[in-house]
Amino acid sequence: MDITLLRAFLEVADAGAFSRAARRIGIAQPSLSLQIQRLEQQLGTTLFERHGRGVALTDVGKGLYPRARRIVDDVRAAEEAVRREVAEGFGSITVGAIPTIAPYVLPAALERLQHRHPGARVVLREDYSAVLVDLLREGAIDVAIAALPYDFGTLPQDVLGSEMLLVAVPALHPAARAGKITVAQLQDAPTVTLDPVHCLGEQVAGFCDARQVNPSVVCRSAQLTTVFEMVGAGMGLSIVPQMAAAKHNTSRCAVVPLADMALERDIIALWPRDRAPSKVAMTFVDCVRQVVNGAS
Incomplete structure (x- = not known):
């Protein structure tokens, strides 16, 4: 049952006349009459008795009125609740x-x-x-x-926003003392990498290919935590996100920028x-x- 038709039914019942109800809700009387006809067709019965001065509810209409009122009020309450929750960030x-x-x-x-x-x-x-x-x-x-x-x-x-990609090195690596590392130093260096299924792993692989850097992969991991632990254990170097480096700060490894260029994501x-x-x-x-x- 269309809620719009129920609202039209209630307006006509409350006003006692189609013309008065149409003025209240701001639509043309023929449109309102058509809505009531559609509702009566859906229910297969007459809801209003027409007389010279307006309309009155039939017995069926009187039975429908309180049910229609509850439905319309419930829908209105639900609409208001949703609008309020949206406005308040629920x-x-x-x-x-x-x-x-x-x-x-x-x-x-x-x-x-x-x-x-x-x-x-x-x-x-x-x-x-x-x-x-x-x-x-x-x-x-x-x-x-x-x-x-x-x-x-x-x-x-x-x-x-953007984030720098840095190079994690073991604490005793020369780059740790220098505070930076060159792309040339990555060539043939033992490397701990993320699996290429990570977009970061794919980006690092693309960076190496573009600069013809061929690191020697000694560990391929699914987790950045493992990457930092393996670098700290001295297994090799790794290109890592700056935010992850700040989170996994440890005395066993250092994080340095590339000296030749800025690498970001x-x-x-x-x-x-x-x-x-x-x-x-x-x-x-x-x-x-x-x-x-x-x-x-």
Whole structure:
């Protein structure tokens, strides 16, 4: 049963005349009459008795009135509740994030979100870029936090900030004392890398290929924590994100910049193509942007 038709029915019943009801709700009387006819056709019965001065409810109409009133009032209350929750930042979002960003950005971003919208609920899915793309296309997540360069196809994206990529070296490595390392020093060096399934691993591999650097991979890991531990154990060098380096600070390894060039990655928010982001999702992404850019 169409809620619009029930509202029209209640307006006519309360006004006692089609013309008066039409003026109250601001529509043409023929349109209102048509709505009542459609409702009567749906129910297979007459709801109003027409007389010279207006209309009166039939017995069936009198029985429908309190039921229609409850339905319309419930719908109105639901609409008002939703609008209020949206305005106050209530609601839930499902967020995807890649593993090389999630542990370093999301905790602080979630704290900021809870401060701005205490009623917001976040469900988190940590996964690789390729999986997050599929989840966005399927509508399984509301937003994904990922990094460039990676081919995300035609998904809408917002760049939230950039992050330096540094080189983690064992504490006794000459680069640790020098406070920097050259691209030439990476040539043939034993290297601890992330698996290329990570977009960061793919980016580092592309960087090495472009500069004809051929490191000797001695460890390929799925986790940055393992990468730092293996570098600290003296297994080799690794190109790592600056945020991860700050988190995994240890006396067993040092983190230095490339002397020849600056290597960076852009951190982005990815959105589904077929729906507009909610207020909570947009606020969450703004919180991520603040964390990435070091806002206090």
